[in-house]
Amino acid sequence: VYIARLDTFLGHPTHAQLLVYVAAGFISLVVLANCCMLFSQFLMARYSFRLGGEISTRLYSHYIGRDVLFHNRTNSALLIQRVMRDATTLSSSMIAPALRLNARVFSIVLLSGAIVYVEPLVALTTLLLLGAIYLVIFRVVRGVVYRNGKKISLLGRNRNRLLNESFGGIRDVKLYSLERDYLAKYQVDTKQADRATADNLVLGEFPYFFVEIFVFTGMALLTLYLYTPEAGLGSALPVLTLYALAGVKLVPKVQQSYLAITRIRGAQAAFNFVYEGLRDSVGGESFLEEEAAPLVPRSSIELRDVSFAYDDAPAPVFSNFSVSFAVGRITAVTGSSGAGKSTLLDVLTGLIEPDAGHIVIDGKPLQHDDLPAWRATIGFVPQDVYLTDTTPAENIAFGVAPAEIDMARVQRAAQLAHIHDFIETLPDGYHSPIGERGAQFSGGQRQRIGLARAFYRQVSVLILDEATSALDNATQEEILQSLKQEQSGLTVIMVTHRQETMAIADHVVQLGAESSPECSHADA
Ligand SMILES: Nc1ncnc2c1ncn2[C@@H]1O[C@H](COP(=O)(O)OP(=O)(O)O)[C@@H](O)[C@H]1O
Ligand SMILES: [Mg+2]
Incomplete structure (x- = not known):
């Protein structure tokens, strides 16, 4: 009935015309889908950075509101690091990946659903195995990633302090000939921080190599399993194509989700530092905002x-x-x-x-x-x-x-x-x-x-x-x-x-x- 109505609506098209309509419909669908994706990316990126900025501003307002006794005993380099760096690390390595993770998980579920629908048994085993690989790797890696994240944060704080000290007290540094000492300390910290950063970067890419092995082996085994001498490869081809397609679309998404999770894990240390500040800041603010008329003493x-x-x-x-x-x-x-x-x-x-x-x-x-x-x-x-x-x-x-x-x-x-x-x-x-x-x-x-x-x-x-x-x-x-x-x-x-x-x-x-x-x- 609908087809008949559609047929009438379109003015009884010929076969060729129909193909053009279908193609046009398909293209607009793809364009629409990608526009939506792009738009949501913008929204997510803006949202996550705005959140980071708000956290940073909130911390600043908290610290500047604390009394002089607090500031006497707190290193200002530490406060600067928390307000500037830890808060932005938070938005770029924690909130943004978390948002991206959401979108990925959604398409992973959709894609997996489609494959399971076509070929339930093989699909489920494949998905379970794939999931297991990532889970095992994540369990092994996450401790390292967290420790590295903590190291990066602490070393950053240290470097900040060193720079502040040496530039702030440049006369003393020179009079006591401490230039080399400061430089050496800075170099050591920088090297360690760089290494931790690099390691965390690679640990995020890490499972991809295993998964590639897994996917290709799986394909080969599946070919052997589906191959029958009478039908040749012909009967296996549709299923294999489906898998290849799913693999091409699915594996990168799973990989990106994993990457997002490791990033979040690595940023957790920075998060904990910022969180301490935020937790303390609840209700602790007191700065005198109002302009007041002077209270002139008489006697x-x-x-x-x-x-x-x-x-x-x-x-x-x-x-x-x-x-x-x-x-x-x-x-x-x-x-x-x-x-x-x-x-x-x-x-x-x-x-x-x-x-x-x-x-x-x-x-x-x-x-x-x-x-x-x-x-x-x-x-x-x-x-x-x-x-x-x-x-x-x-x-x-x-x-x-x-x-x-x-x-x-x-x-x-x-x-x-x-x-x-x-x-x-x-x-x-x-x-x-x-x-x-x-x-x-x-x-x-x-x-x-x-x-x-x-x-x-x-x-x-x-x-x-x-x-x-x-x-x-x-x-x-x-x-x-x-x-x-x-x-x-x-x-x-x-x-x-x-x-x-x-x-x-x-x-x-x-x-x-x-x-x-x-x-x-x-x-x-
Ligand atoms: N922020 C602080 N924390 C702890 N002790 C302090 C602090 N500031 C000053 N003091 C101590 O309080 C005492 C009085 O210091 P201060 O008022 O600066 O003395 P003055 O200005 O007369 O030289 C000193 O013993 C000093 O060590
Ligand atoms: Mg004094």
Whole structure:
């Protein structure tokens, strides 16, 4: 009935016309099928890499959200490796093969179904044998592949660290003549990693050779089995053709599935490393995103009953420690090295959360939600100023988009920090490239840029951690005096060792072995 209808629909075609229709139908089917395949490949590839990218971003967001204590004890090279490499390895060697595996398994099932339908007994034995070969080989190989994968990941991490260390500390490397040592270590690790990578590559191709032997032997045996003297090879030919076709289509697909599985196995080590990070990241994030209006103190900034111990330290740095800083004054904090000066400033800025006690502003304890406002109030200058590989202008207006930099304010800040004249001598002035970590700047110049960075923000509380240690007394005094004139209500809390700096200060806080700080008037 359908054929008759189709016949009518097509206008009663001749035999030749019918052939053309069939051919056209066949061709469009093939085109459609391949278009679908191509499309699904695009989708899968995009999906798997997007997933990898999302994992990488998620890890980055987790790590950058961790507090400074975490970053103090964690090697940054390790974090970079996890965020950049392990996450991408994950998408290219685990998710993509898994998706491809899905598609392959589908066509394997279809093809095998077709063969089993035509010749059940022979087909089933063949499929079982083929499956068995792959299974046995996989069982033997998978341990090796996993170990290699782990090795690749660990060695990659090591190489990353070596590179970071040697480039970061290039002066020490050269002064101690360690170039050869670093190179040798790197070479050893690289060789091992290359070998593991190559081995895993071949182990993925490995069974193909056995299977080829198996398939051809099978064909030969099958020919012998089906051959009868009366009919000659003629009767065996259709079955053999079917097998040859199935073999040509099926074996590569099985092989590709196997390859995908070994890849996944090899990437499992990287996956485990990333997984640790992801598992920790659940709910562990805390970064202050909101911009907040500054919380300007009116009378006093205090630390009240603060206790704090580093995780691995034998003794606490502070126990029940209290101190008060007068608003609008300069307070110097001194004490021997290791007395806890930097830790005090970390607690004061909220970078470290104390085990007990509070930051108290104008008599009101600061809550966690107040931290963005408190951070917007303070400018912090460390002893080692971190310069970004941009320009003096962008370094002074730190974190401000280049188009939004207020150049007049940058210049004013630079003048206050006594670095304006130096910047003017650079080839492009405020827009000269600085180079990585500002290596061509002297210690004093870097400190002045750091001060200018804090001045640009026009904060009301300025915290300096040995931030003027590389400046001479006269410059230091000039900077502080002009700052006081510029901003009358400015509060300065500065850690220093120098007697001369203490003389500029209105108050001195002495951190020492004794439990309570001594507070005295230096100018009294
Ligand atoms: N991240 C840390 N982990 C463990 N101990 C630390 C850490 N940072 C500092 N310490 C220890 O805490 C004490 C105070 O250090 P710090 O505040 O840097 O002293 P200061 O700045 O006065 O020289 C020192 O004994 C130091 O070894
Ligand atoms: Mg210190």
